[in-house]
Amino acid sequence: MEFKGLTKAYKDVVAVNNLTADIEAGRITGFLGPNGAGKSTALRCLLSLAAPTSGSALIRGASYAELKNPMKEVGAVIETGGFNPSISGVKNLRIIAASAGIADQRAIEVLDLVDLTDARNKKVKEYSLGMKQRLSLASALLGTPEILILDEPANGLDPIGIAWLRQFLKLLAADGHTILISSHQLAEMQNTVDDVLILHKGRLVANGTIAEVAGNGSLEEAFIRLVERSA
Amino acid sequence: MNLLKSEYRKLVYTRSFYLYIAAAIFLSVLSSVASPFSINALKSQLSGASLLNSQLVDSIYSKATSGYLIAILLGIALMGNEFQNGQAISTFLATPKRIKVLYAKLVIAAGAGVFLMLISTSLGFVGAYLGLKHFTHAKPDSSVFLNVTIAAIVSGAVLAIIGVAIGALIRNVRVASTGSIIWLGVVEKLIVLLWATGGKYLPSGLIVGMLNVNVTLKSARKILDISTANYFGPGISIILLLLYAAIFAAVGSWISLRRDIN
Numbered sequence: 001m002e003f004k005g006l007t008k009a010y011k012d013v014v015a016v017n018n019l020t021a022d023i024e025a026g027r028i029t030g031f032l033g034p035n036g037a038g039k040s041t042a043l044r045c046l047l048s049l050a051a052p053t054s055g056s057a058l059i060r061g062a063s064y065a066e067l068k069n070p071m072k073e074v075g076a077v078i079e080t081g082g083f084n085p086s087i088s089g090v091k092n093l094r095i096i097a098a099s100a101g102i103a104d105q106r107a108i109e110v111l112d113l114v115d116l117t118d119a120r121n122k123k124v125k126e127y128s129l130g131m132k133q134r135l136s137l138a139s140a141l142l143g144t145p146e147i148l149i150l151d152e153p154a155n156g157l158d159p160i161g162i163a164w165l166r167q168f169l170k171l172l173a174a175d176g177h178t179i180l181i182s183s184h185q186l187a188e189m190q191n192t193v194d195d196v197l198i199l200h201k202g203r204l205v206a207n208g209t210i211a212e213v214a215g216n217g218s219l220e221e222a223f224i225r226l227v228e229r230s231a
Numbered sequence: 232m233n234l235l236k237s238e239y240r241k242l243v244y245t246r247s248f249y250l251y252i253a254a255a256i257f258l259s260v261l262s263s264v265a266s267p268f269s270i271n272a273l274k275s276q277l278s279g280a281s282l283l284n285s286q287l288v289d290s291i292y293s294k295a296t297s298g299y300l301i302a303i304l305l306g307i308a309l310m311g312n313e314f315q316n317g318q319a320i321s322t323f324l325a326t327p328k329r330i331k332v333l334y335a336k337l338v339i340a341a342g343a344g345v346f347l348m349l350i351s352t353s354l355g356f357v358g359a360y361l362g363l364k365h366f367t368h369a370k371p372d373s374s375v376f377l378n379v380t381i382a383a384i385v386s387g388a389v390l391a392i393i394g395v396a397i398g399a400l401i402r403n404v405r406v407a408s409t410g411s412i413i414w415l416g417v418v419e420k421l422i423v424l425l426w427a428t429g430g431k432y433l434p435s436g437l438i439v440g441m442l443n444v445n446v447t448l449k450s451a452r453k454i455l456d457i458s459t460a461n462y463f464g465p466g467i468s469i470i471l472l473l474l475y476a477a478i479f480a481a482v483g484s485w486i487s488l489r490r491d492i493n
Contacts, residue, residue: 044491044492044493047324047327048323048327049320049323049324049491049492049493050491050492050493051491064327065327065328067327070324070325070326070327071324071325076324078320078324079317079320082316082317082318082319082320082321083316083317083318083321084241084244084245084312084316084318085316086245086246086247087244087245091240091244092321094240095237095240095241095244096237096321096322096325098233098236098237098240099233099234099236099237099322099325099326100233100325100326101233139321
């Protein structure tokens with residue numbers, strides 16, 4: 001995955017400013033920054049949900065919209081509200097699966113993967129935030145993709161949920177998946193990611209392995225230092 | 232086919248689809264059953280308002296299409312709910328080529344609109360029959376059932392397509408639905424009633440034109456006069472309604488392609 005001079009502006013506000021970075025295959029990359037840094041906007045451009053003002057965001061050399069069967073190449077979690085709340089989790093997944101020509105049975109399998117088997121027939125509006133996050137992950141896994149793009153997947157999770165997510169991502173990474181995960185929880189990401197991209201006010205302020213960026217200190221300390229330097 | 236299957240599931244998995252069908256049946260049956268009673272009540276004020284007039288009996292059977300308002304609401308919900316629930320994100324992640332999604336949605340909306348109108352119109356016919364049973368009345372023209380059924384099919388498909396386009400434009404189901412109810416149920420009806428020359432070009436006027444029912448009622452106060460003489464015939468009405476569908480589908484596509492998904 002690569003960002004090539006990506007800029008996204010909304011009227012007078014520049015949400016992402018000339019972002020250029022590569023995300024290496026087979027690694028977990030943290031896309032970090034405070035709320036409003038432009039992480040979600042950049043991911044939306046990467047997933048063809050938003051059109052870049054200039055530059056590009058590419059996956060395997062093409063835009064997401066140009067991928068032949070995007071769900072089988074890339075799984076994405078953008079937000080927990082992406083489901084019809086008045087129908088069950090499994091029906092929501094069957095709707096998504098049908099659009100990509102994925103068998104209904106796969107919906108059951110991915111719900112099992114994220115420990116939602118017992119709740120599969122519950123309406124999504126009865127799910128807790130943590131369950132919705134798991135359902136989002138399940139939808140991302142429907143097409144058995146190699147690449148996962150996760151926008152704030154730990155949001156709203158309790159400590160047990162966060163520990164589960166960390167373990168889950170490590171299992172996926174060990175399986176050879178490339179994972180790009182955005183978060184504003186720097187301390188948590190330090191335990192999860194291999195590489196980091198740090199965004200602040202739409203600009204890239206750091207890009208490298210966790211050791212290169214954090215040095216001997218914590219990611220949080222490095223982040224504050226970088227932000228002060230860029231300001 | 233995959234997208235059609237997905238869009239079909241979105242429709243039939245939700246309870247609101249069945250509520251829309253129930254609402255359309257309610258409107259059609261109520262309107263058809265009530266018409267003979269209201270005409271009978273107005274016969275002293277409107278010349279020509281006699282149930283012995285076969286054209287008026289035809290117009291009562293044409294009330295069976297009254298559920299068409301619900302077809303537009305169905306289309307709005309089909310598109311608007313995508314944005315209201317945030318479902319649009321998973322939809323466009325699964326199929327980033329948005330135009331394909333929109334075409335599938337238009338096809339499913341049109342099919343659902345036709346289905347809704349066929350059920351509600353059929354039961355509306357029964358309602359009209361039961362309402363008329365209370366009065367001595369003329370026999371309806373044999374062609375009225377075919378004309379009304381064609382009108383139901385075309386209006387169901389066209390209005391559901393217009394609904395999808397409105398849903399793409401406004402994205403808020405409540406605002407879009409309320410606006411459409413006010414426009415179709417009040418504003419258009421007033422324009423059609425008071426200014427037939429212009430009203431005949433509006434969807435409501437074209438639906439009346441498709442029904443091919445000739446009714447002329449005159450009142451002492453001219454404002455209550457009703458005449459369908461100035462409306463287009465069924466052929467032109469169908470063509471113009473399909474043109475409406477094409478224009479709205481194009482507008483919906485254009486908007487869906489240009490806007491970011493938030």
